[in-house]
Amino acid sequence: xxxxxxxxxxxxxxxxxxxxxxxxxxxxxxxxxxxxxxxxxxxxxxxxxxxxxxxxxxxxxxxxxxxxxxxxxxxxxxxxxxxxxxxxxxxxxxxxxxxxxxxxxxxxxxxxxxxxxxxxxxxxxxxxxxxxxxxxxxxxxxxxxxxxxxxxxxxxxxxxxxxxxxxxxxxxxxxxxxxxxxxxxxxxxxxxxxxxxxxxxxxx
Amino acid sequence: xxxxxxxxxxxxxxxxxxxxxxxxxxxxxxxxxxxxxxxxxxxxxxxxxxxxxxxxxxxxxxxxxxxxxxxxxxxxxxxxxxxxxxxxxxxxxxxxxxxxxxxxxxxxxxxxxxxxxxxxxxxxxxxxxxxxxxxxxxxxxxxxxxxxxxxxxxxxxxxxxxxxxxxxxxxxxxxxxxxxxxxxxxxxxxxxxxxxxxxxxxxxxxxxxxxxxxxxxxxxxxxxxxxxxxxxxxxxxxxxxxxxxxxxxxxxxxxxxxxxxxxxxxxxxxxxxxxxxxxxxxxxxxxxxxxxxxxxxxxxxxxxxxxxxxxxxxxxxxxxxxxxxxxxxxxxxxxxxxxxxxxxxxxxxxxxxxxxxxxxxxxxxxxxxxxxxxxxxxxxxxxxxxxx
Numbered sequence: 001x002x003x004x005x006x007x008x009x010x011x012x013x014x015x016x017x018x019x020x021x022x023x024x025x026x027x028x029x030x031x032x033x034x035x036x037x038x039x040x041x042x043x044x045x046x047x048x049x050x051x052x053x054x055x056x057x058x059x060x061x062x063x064x065x066x067x068x069x070x071x072x073x074x075x076x077x078x079x080x081x082x083x084x085x086x087x088x089x090x091x092x093x094x095x096x097x098x099x100x101x102x103x104x105x106x107x108x109x110x111x112x113x114x115x116x117x118x119x120x121x122x123x124x125x126x127x128x129x130x131x132x133x134x135x136x137x138x139x140x141x142x143x144x145x146x147x148x149x150x151x152x153x154x155x156x157x158x159x160x161x162x163x164x165x166x167x168x169x170x171x172x173x174x175x176x177x178x179x180x181x182x183x184x185x186x187x188x189x190x191x192x193x194x195x196x197x198x199x200x201x202x203x204x
Numbered sequence: 205x206x207x208x209x210x211x212x213x214x215x216x217x218x219x220x221x222x223x224x225x226x227x228x229x230x231x232x233x234x235x236x237x238x239x240x241x242x243x244x245x246x247x248x249x250x251x252x253x254x255x256x257x258x259x260x261x262x263x264x265x266x267x268x269x270x271x272x273x274x275x276x277x278x279x280x281x282x283x284x285x286x287x288x289x290x291x292x293x294x295x296x297x298x299x300x301x302x303x304x305x306x307x308x309x310x311x312x313x314x315x316x317x318x319x320x321x322x323x324x325x326x327x328x329x330x331x332x333x334x335x336x337x338x339x340x341x342x343x344x345x346x347x348x349x350x351x352x353x354x355x356x357x358x359x360x361x362x363x364x365x366x367x368x369x370x371x372x373x374x375x376x377x378x379x380x381x382x383x384x385x386x387x388x389x390x391x392x393x394x395x396x397x398x399x400x401x402x403x404x405x406x407x408x409x410x411x412x413x414x415x416x417x418x419x420x421x422x423x424x425x426x427x428x429x430x431x432x433x434x435x436x437x438x439x440x441x442x443x444x445x446x447x448x449x450x451x452x453x454x455x456x457x458x459x460x461x462x463x464x465x466x467x468x469x470x471x472x473x474x475x476x477x478x479x480x481x482x483x484x485x486x487x488x489x490x491x492x493x494x495x496x497x498x499x500x501x502x503x504x505x506x507x508x509x510x511x512x513x514x515x516x517x518x519x520x521x522x523x524x525x526x527x528x529x530x531x532x533x534x535x536x537x538x539x540x541x542x543x544x545x546x547x548x549x550x551x552x553x554x555x556x557x558x559x560x561x562x563x564x565x566x567x568x569x570x571x572x573x574x575x576x577x578x579x580x581x582x583x584x585x586x587x588x589x590x591x592x
Binding site: 002032033034036037048049050052053055056057152156168170171172174175 | 574587592
């Protein structure tokens with residue numbers, strides 16, 4: 001079966017693929033990219049076309065909400081939620097990296113740091129990322145990556161310009177998402193990820 | 205004449221392949237998928253008519269280099285082409301079948317034996333020959349390549365002979381030492397571009413250079429007044445005026461043109477220098493993405509003009525930009541997908557997914573490029589991080 005992936009960057013697309021494999025274990029799945037040349041907001045702007053395509057094909061899209069109102073985003077990019085029911089459409093709370101960080105033990109192991117350095121979910125809160133003062137990706141770059149005892153991770157995630165993701169940022173995440181990210185662990189720390197998995201399971 | 209269909213057996217990386225062509229055909233595939241090998245079918249047919257079958261095979265490194273690696277029991281090579289001859293309101297279909305194999309023996313440059321050669325025009329069979337035990341030598345020459353034999357199908361001979369392949373390498377145009385003063389030499393890489401321009405009748409040349417000048421004025425900042433010149437030794441040159449802060453500007457010759465300028469100039473000249481079938485190998489190289497996007501429209505316009513008389517253009521590419529327009533039909537795109545049993549050729553319009561993507565609002569580029577992108581690249585694996 002071919003599943004069509006929409007996302008705004010490498011990380012969101014890799015997460016979508018891993019979630020599909022997690023939701024339908026044992027099934028032979030091929031992936032095809034629907035946001036091949038569009039990135040970030042430009043990819044989001046193609047949401048209407050993706051949803052048209054999703055009428056007859058399985059499509060999974062993962063986008064960052066970037067702290068915008070989800071309802072407004074849907075209205076803006078799907079022409080008042082037209083066709084939304086066709087796809088498993090999920091906006092990761094804040095950023096997709098928040099789902100990656102939700103597996104605290106996995107991320108700590110990959111970065112070679114103590115689990116204490118990864119923020120915890122506050123009592124009664126829905127996400128770890130709510131306990132972070134700024135965007136998750138920025139937090140990882142500024143607070144976690146410099147502590148890593150893996151030199152290649154430290155180098156790949158070192159700021160090249162203040163506040164801007166380094167050009168090697170994406171390269172770090174492929175292996176972690178594919179092989180090390182424990183989704184069950186992550187779900188325990190992220191209600192939005194749990195909801196996303198439920199939605200994906202519903203379309204297969 | 206234009207090609208309508210090609211069927212191949214054991215040709216290079218195609219075990220068995222069959223595809224139809226349009227007047228403007230885009231052959232899309234990943235690196236090493238076989239785009240050049242597919243274009244080489246047409247170049248081979250041209251070689252057969254100009255140099256003969258033996259040389260056509262030997263110049264490609266012999267039968268072992270031409271034959272599909274996994275060829276099994278039936279290891280002959282077969283090329284079948286179907287063509288349309290549209291003259292005024294009469295349309296006739298031609299077919300040409302050529303089947304050949306090694307003659308065997310211990311020689312390094314083994315001879316090639318023809319096991320089948322068949323030519324039809326409409327319902328008439330003009331040639332139908334099989335391997336003959338009687339005359340060993342006659343099995344080595346196609347009837348098509350022999351002027352004494354090909355009178356009935358001279359039109360087909362002329363069509364194959366008129367095929368031109370263009371893969372301009374700007375450095376070879378610019379490098380004066382590489383200039384080959386011979387019209388007989390085949391000009392694949394643009395070395396003879398200047399000579400080809402020089403050989404054109406003066407009025408025809410001026411008319412084409414005027415068109416190229418107008419296009420280059422749009423595409424190349426400060427470019428104007430493209431002119432054909434000959435130096436004191438009679439060698440042809442192209443000269444342009446580059447406009448700058450001085451009112452008279454500065455004159456430059458082709459050795460000072462940029463790679464992109466030379467490439468675009470060569471491609472446009474090739475398109476306008478009709479009327480035979482034109483093979484363009486990855487025309488996107490060296491060109492700005494906006495220019496690449498507009499090349500298909502330029503080709504379509506040229507095909508409608510009287511200048512090139514509706515010539516067929518077959519383009520190999522892996523450029524997203526080249527087909528990122530809704531003015532290209534999926535029927536015009538041929539997709540190459542490598543597999544264990546050789547590369548598979550499929551028209552993009554036969555892919556249900558590609559059609560659905562077009563209906564959803566995607567461009568042909570979005571519909572086709574993911575299909576011809578190596579899986580590893582789609583997975584984001586081209587990252588040094590994972591390898592060191």
